[in-house]
Amino acid sequence: DQQVKQNSPSLSVQEGRISILNCDYTNSMFDYFLWYKKYPAEGPTFLISISSIKDKNEDGRFTVFLNKSAKHLSLHIVPSQPGDSAVYFCAASVKGNTPLVFGKGTRLSVIA
Amino acid sequence: NAGVMQNPRHLVRRRGQEARLRCSPMKGHSHVYWYRQLPEEGLKFMVYLQKENIIDESGMPKERFSAEFPKEGPSILRIQQVVRGDSAAYFCASSPRVKGGGYEQYFGPGTRLTVT
Numbered sequence: 001d002q003q004v005k006q007n008s009p010s011l012s013v014q015e016g017r018i019s020i021l022n023c024d025y026t027n028s029m030f031d032y033f034l035w036y037k038k039y040p041a042e043g044p045t046f047l048i049s050i051s052s053i054k055d056k057n058e059d060g061r062f063t064v065f066l067n068k069s070a071k072h073l074s075l076h077i078v079p080s081q082p083g084d085s086a087v088y089f090c091a092a093s094v095k096g097n098t099p100l101v102f103g104k105g106t107r108l109s110v111i112a
Numbered sequence: 113n114a115g116v117m118q119n120p121r122h123l124v125r126r127r128g129q130e131a132r133l134r135c136s137p138m139k140g141h142s143h144v145y146w147y148r149q150l151p152e153e154g155l156k157f158m159v160y161l162q163k164e165n166i167i168d169e170s171g172m173p174k175e176r177f178s179a180e181f182p183k184e185g186p187s188i189l190r191i192q193q194v195v196r197g198d199s200a201a202y203f204c205a206s207s208p209r210v211k212g213g214g215y216e217q218y219f220g221p222g223t224r225l226t227v228t
Binding site: 004006032034036041042043044045046049089091098099100101102103104105 | 116118145147152153154155156157160168171203205215216217218219220221222224
């Protein structure tokens with residue numbers, strides 16, 4: 001029973017272009033969503049988050065969009081850089097200090 | 113402000129031995145979470161602790177696994193009588209106490225357990 005799904009295992013993008021990573025969820029109780037970036041042999045690094053009361057949150061080159069009716073969120077990276085090459089995990093939680101539920105990740109490769 | 117610390121980074125155990133993984137949360141964080149990542153999988157929640165309390169252990173296997181977060185010292189995840197299927201990366205995360213609302217969890221570098 002996968003409550004958070006990242007249906008694209010991998011994505012390749014040219015340097016300078018936009019990277020769009022997608023995530024779907026099934027549990028309507030989720031109201032806080034996060035994106036993490038992970039390099040091999042390291043722990044996940046927090047990137048950006050969004051509360052269910054918003055539909056967009058922006059931080060520099062990273063923007064997260066939330067569509068609650070579709071139970072879908074996406075991470076946009078503009079412009080993409082080679083250093084962005086990593087595995088990106090979408091995670092969701094119910095409000096408060098509760099465990100995160102992760103997707104399986106999308107491996108992003110930014111080609112110079 | 114030091115990040116989440118985990119040790120050891122790599123741990124090799126033979127089948128039947130015990131594995132002890134340690135986690136020191138970020139300064140000022142009172143909530144600790146343990147997650148496990150199997151190859152080609154996402155992170156799966158195991159247990160959530162506050163000082164001297166287990167808040168949620170719904171992700172922990174019923175046998176051989178235990179966790180604690182004592183009043184003093186790091187949080188410990190213990191795996192008794194390890195089997196090959198326990199080989200994975202174990203990540204600890206911490207967060208501050210937040211009254212409602214969203215929050216971020218900050219992860220340590222992980223402990224890679226290999227059972228031979």
